Amino acid sequence: MKPLIASALFGIIMMFAALSVKEKKSFTIMAALFMAGLTAFNIAELIALINGGTPVPLFNGMIRYDSFSVWFNTLMSGVGLLYILLCGRNIERVGQHVGEYYALLFFIFCGVNLLSSFSNLLILFLGIEILSIPQYILAGSDKRNLKSSEASLKYFLMGSFSTGILLMGIALLYGAMGSFDITKFNFMQSGVNPMALAGILFLIVAFGFKVSAAPMHFWTPDVYDGAPTPFTALMATIVKAAVFVAFLRLFMEAFGGINAHWSLVLSIVTALTLFIGNITAVFQQSVKRMLSYSSIAQAGFMLFAVLSINATGMKGIIIYSVAYSVATIGIFAVLMKLKDYTYDGFNGLAKKEPVLAFAATVFLLSLAGIPLTAGFFAKYYVLTAVLEQGTGSLWLVIFALVMAAISVFYYFKVIMAMYFKKGDTELATEITATDKLILGIACAIVIVIGVAPDMLLAWL
Amino acid sequence: MLLLLLVLIPFLSGIISFFFRSESVKGWALFSTLVTLAVAAVATGAVQNTSLAYKLPWIASLGANFHLYGNGMSIMLALLTAIVFPVIFIAQWNKPLPEMGRFTGLMLMAQAGLMGVFLAHDLLLFYFFWELALIPVYFLCSTWGGEKRIPVTFKFFVYTFLGSLMMLAGVIYLYLQTPTRSFDYDMIRQTGAALGAFPQQVLFCAFFIAFAIKMPIFPFHTWQPDTYEQSATPVTIVLSALMVKMGLFATVKWLVPVLPAGVAYWSDTVMILSLIGIIYASLLAMVQSDIKRLIAYSSIAHIGLMSLGIFANTEIATNGLMVQMFNHGINITGMWLIVSMIEQRYNTRNLRELGGMAGSAPSMAIALVIIAFANIALPLTNGFIGEFMLFHGIFQSENPNHILYMVIAGLGVILGAVYTLNMVQKVAYGEAKTVAVIKDISKNELLGLVIIIALIIILGVYPKPLLGLIN
Numbered sequence: 001m002k003p004l005i006a007s008a009l010f011g012i013i014m015m016f017a018a019l020s021v022k023e024k025k026s027f028t029i030m031a032a033l034f035m036a037g038l039t040a041f042n043i044a045e046l047i048a049l050i051n052g053g054t055p056v057p058l059f060n061g062m063i064r065y066d067s068f069s070v071w072f073n074t075l076m077s078g079v080g081l082l083y084i085l086l087c088g089r090n091i092e093r094v095g096q097h098v099g100e101y102y103a104l105l106f107f108i109f110c111g112v113n114l115l116s117s118f119s120n121l122l123i124l125f126l127g128i129e130i131l132s133i134p135q136y137i138l139a140g141s142d143k144r145n146l147k148s149s150e151a152s153l154k155y156f157l158m159g160s161f162s163t164g165i166l167l168m169g170i171a172l173l174y175g176a177m178g179s180f181d182i183t184k185f186n187f188m189q190s191g192v193n194p195m196a197l198a199g200i201l202f203l204i205v206a207f208g209f210k211v212s213a214a215p216m217h218f219w220t221p222d223v224y225d226g227a228p229t230p231f232t233a234l235m236a237t238i239v240k241a242a243v244f245v246a247f248l249r250l251f252m253e254a255f256g257g258i259n260a261h262w263s264l265v266l267s268i269v270t271a272l273t274l275f276i277g278n279i280t281a282v283f284q285q286s287v288k289r290m291l292s293y294s295s296i297a298q299a300g301f302m303l304f305a306v307l308s309i310n311a312t313g314m315k316g317i318i319i320y321s322v323a324y325s326v327a328t329i330g331i332f333a334v335l336m337k338l339k340d341y342t343y344d345g346f347n348g349l350a351k352k353e354p355v356l357a358f359a360a361t362v363f364l365l366s367l368a369g370i371p372l373t374a375g376f377f378a379k380y381y382v383l384t385a386v387l388e389q390g391t392g393s394l395w396l397v398i399f400a401l402v403m404a405a406i407s408v409f410y411y412f413k414v415i416m417a418m419y420f421k422k423g424d425t426e427l428a429t430e431i432t433a434t435d436k437l438i439l440g441i442a443c444a445i446v447i448v449i450g451v452a453p454d455m456l457l458a459w460l
Numbered sequence: 461m462l463l464l465l466l467v468l469i470p471f472l473s474g475i476i477s478f479f480f481r482s483e484s485v486k487g488w489a490l491f492s493t494l495v496t497l498a499v500a501a502v503a504t505g506a507v508q509n510t511s512l513a514y515k516l517p518w519i520a521s522l523g524a525n526f527h528l529y530g531n532g533m534s535i536m537l538a539l540l541t542a543i544v545f546p547v548i549f550i551a552q553w554n555k556p557l558p559e560m561g562r563f564t565g566l567m568l569m570a571q572a573g574l575m576g577v578f579l580a581h582d583l584l585l586f587y588f589f590w591e592l593a594l595i596p597v598y599f600l601c602s603t604w605g606g607e608k609r610i611p612v613t614f615k616f617f618v619y620t621f622l623g624s625l626m627m628l629a630g631v632i633y634l635y636l637q638t639p640t641r642s643f644d645y646d647m648i649r650q651t652g653a654a655l656g657a658f659p660q661q662v663l664f665c666a667f668f669i670a671f672a673i674k675m676p677i678f679p680f681h682t683w684q685p686d687t688y689e690q691s692a693t694p695v696t697i698v699l700s701a702l703m704v705k706m707g708l709f710a711t712v713k714w715l716v717p718v719l720p721a722g723v724a725y726w727s728d729t730v731m732i733l734s735l736i737g738i739i740y741a742s743l744l745a746m747v748q749s750d751i752k753r754l755i756a757y758s759s760i761a762h763i764g765l766m767s768l769g770i771f772a773n774t775e776i777a778t779n780g781l782m783v784q785m786f787n788h789g790i791n792i793t794g795m796w797l798i799v800s801m802i803e804q805r806y807n808t809r810n811l812r813e814l815g816g817m818a819g820s821a822p823s824m825a826i827a828l829v830i831i832a833f834a835n836i837a838l839p840l841t842n843g844f845i846g847e848f849m850l851f852h853g854i855f856q857s858e859n860p861n862h863i864l865y866m867v868i869a870g871l872g873v874i875l876g877a878v879y880t881l882n883m884v885q886k887v888a889y890g891e892a893k894t895v896a897v898i899k900d901i902s903k904n905e906l907l908g909l910v911i912i913i914a915l916i917i918i919l920g921v922y923p924k925p926l927l928g929l930i931n
Binding site: 398 | 592602603610617618621622625626629635636
């Protein structure tokens with residue numbers, strides 16, 4: 001409960017601070033401190049939960065903080081801190097209203113908090129809205145840039161559309177079950193109410209929109225490409241991970257018993273997402289656009305966790321969220337240091353800035369799922385989770401692995417440009433020792449999780 | 461502890477090498493590899509009496525351990541790895557590459573990965589090292605080498621990575637079948653052998669594709685000649701003398717005992733593919749004019765014979781395979797060293813432009829002849845005993861077609877003699893095509909070749925130490 005209040009409060013303080021604080025840099029320092037505070041609140045809650053035992057339902061059982069949700073919140077606020085440290089200078093450069101951007105970031109964390117701990121469909125809806133609305137604004141925050149405004153409008157229209165579908169799904173479920181409380185849903189194996197099934201289908205579509213699963217993915221490349229890069233890094237990582245956790249929580253707790261009715265639909269969505277994300281990413285010219293397709297492809301892997309509906313899947317989504325978020329934020333941070341966002345913009349980076357190139361290589365290897373990086377265990381856990389359910393999904397696992405091999409094409413294109421092509425990369429900003437240090441820390445996180453994934457699972 | 465050192469020394473000294481800016485790194489690399497060689501020698505001595513093991517808990521929740529295990533077979537390959545690396549550094553001493561620090565670091569990382577693959581006794585750990593060996597080699601092949609190296613290496617990488625991913629699917633499936641969720645070798649072996657025939661057949665494919673691409677056997681070999689041709693000589697040696705053994709060794713350790721029913725089902729198919737590979741590669745080797753490509757194809761033929769030996773599934777064939785793996789590693793290292801010397805001195809690898817080396821550089825010509833003899837397994841060279849045991853084993857095989865297989869494989873040996881001697885004749889004899897004065901072997905090159913040739917002759921005359929190691 002405290003972290004939720006804290007993040008709302010921090011957001012409001014940031015907003016009012018914008019009235020008096022003039023120096024842009026101080027906003028970043030403030031935000032970093034607040035985010036560290038939020039992480040501390042989360043850790044305190046986690047420790048209380050570990051010592052105190054059972055999770056207490058709040059607000060008549062509408063919110064339930066269990067160890068999974070609190071641990072996820074802790075990790076995401078930690079990743080958020082890393083995000084501010086890595087992208088802070090670029091956030092300052094987006095526009096005039098730096099205080100507001102950070103305020104919106106903290107409101108997004110309210111949404112993250114609700115989405116990881118909801119126990120009631122109304123809170124789910126609330127969480128998704130709190131998460132989405134700040135993003136619409138952030139996507140359009142570079143007001144002088146037409147592409148940014150286009151991204152914002154597109155995102156807003158598509159987002160509201162999917163919210164409508166989500167609401168429709170919730171309404172149908174309420175009609176069928178007579179409750180919003182997901183713990184009170186008890187389906188019979190035979191003869192599930194068709195209205196409830198329709199509701200579940202609507203929810204799959206709505207969540208598909210939010211996590212950019214194919215065929216509901218088409219807004220993603222334009223929005224991610226058009227939005228200011230630091231905010232793309234946010235949307236593609238922490239936000240997406242939070243929606244996935246909500247997806248998993250809902251489908252595991254509420255609809256886990258009747259997965260025979262929806263797993264085929266979700267399997268097809270997964271296969272399509274993997275296919276479209278990976279194949280389209282191969283043909284991109286701009287690294288930023290490639291990364292938005294890669295985020296679709298990675299969403300395909302995260303869908304495995306939802307498909308699996310077991311404890312390994314929960315572990316998988318935790319590892320995947322952290323591994324994917326850290327690596328993606330890291331690669332975006334490197335990208336933002338460059339002038340040219342095409343592959344050629346990376347030519348010869350290894351000669352000029354070896355630390356930057358090495359960090360980018362580690363992040364890309366992690367995204368490709370090479371052992372010794374966090375990305376390997378992320379993929380390992382979600383694939384194991386789905387195979388634990390039986391060999392019925394074996395075709396999907398094989399397909400996913402072939403797609404993972406294809407992903408090497410576009411991730412390694414960047415590595416090849418950095419190391420083996422001659423060129424003179426133009427840097428957009430100077431790279432300070434602090435930048436290198438933080439990138440080094442991010443690399444260390446990726447490698448440490450890649451060697452000892454247990455660290456992330458100890459609290460589950 | 462010895463086993464841990466075998467992995468750790470190259471790994472750590474590799475990391476340190478990245479920070480060297482000057483050429484003094486080659487001294488460091490030589491020192492590190494010699495220390496590794498010493499440890500490997502001690503381990504070889506220790507393994508005569510008892511097997512070695514080193515176990516640390518790793519990922520408790522998955523039941524994975526950092527478990528290294530050395531018996532005669534794995535220590536022999538570790539020893540081969542430990543011998544080949546210092547020889548490379550000695551022979552290449554006066555041929556520095558640009559960015560020597562990075563080069564050395566990657567080479568030593570590759571050595572750590574190879575050691576790990578040969579010693580890992582835990583399936584997940586094995587998979588880790590399998591990939592860990594690949595990544596440095598990818599960077600090595602792409603940074604140093606011929607003009608077309610980048611696309612060629614990428615093809616190689618995608619091939620092997622796809623194979624690894626197929627293996628990963630098999631790993632996860634096998635793991636989920638183990639009763640206590642463990643990656644331990646014994647547990648995996650029991651579980652795999654107890655599976656039904658159909659799952660074993662499918663799993664066999666998942667694992668074998670990964671191994672077959674690494675070896676490579678026909679039709680998974682298409683990356684190999686290009687990659688060997690384009691990479692720098694030290695990397696080519698690592699690829700052909702050592703990485704190829706990863707596939708063979710993995711088949712012997714992780715496939716034949718783990719999936720017996722799968723092996724029984726597919727062995728005819730694999731043996732026929734191996735035979736096709738032997739004949740096809742030998743024929744192609746005969747028409748090559750580039751020496752590097754010729755040796756690359758000859759290597760495919762040799763590997764084909766070895767994989768035939770694995771699937772003959774008799775004890776003597778397996779022992780012969782082990783001996784042959786060691787000796788092939790030694791011989792092909794020597795072969796590449798000579799080729800790189802030729803290329804450096806004559807500025808060409810084309811057989812039509814070479815000739816008369818016996819007159820201009822007699823020591824090199826002698827070395828070439830000896831290594832070529834070992835390559836075609838003449839008696840008194842080390843190649844003979846392994847090939848003899850392999851044929852003996854194939855003859856004893858219970859496979860109904862074993863005689864036919866043996867005859868075809870024998871044809872491959874004859875073809876091998878044809879193209880190898882043809883190459884020797886064109887390079888060493890005939891009229892000298894270049895007028896420039898050719899410098900004969902330098903001291904460090906001589907030292908490298910002497911080590912190789914000494915091993916060829918000693919193990920050819922007295923192979924007992926090798927055979928003792930296997931039993």
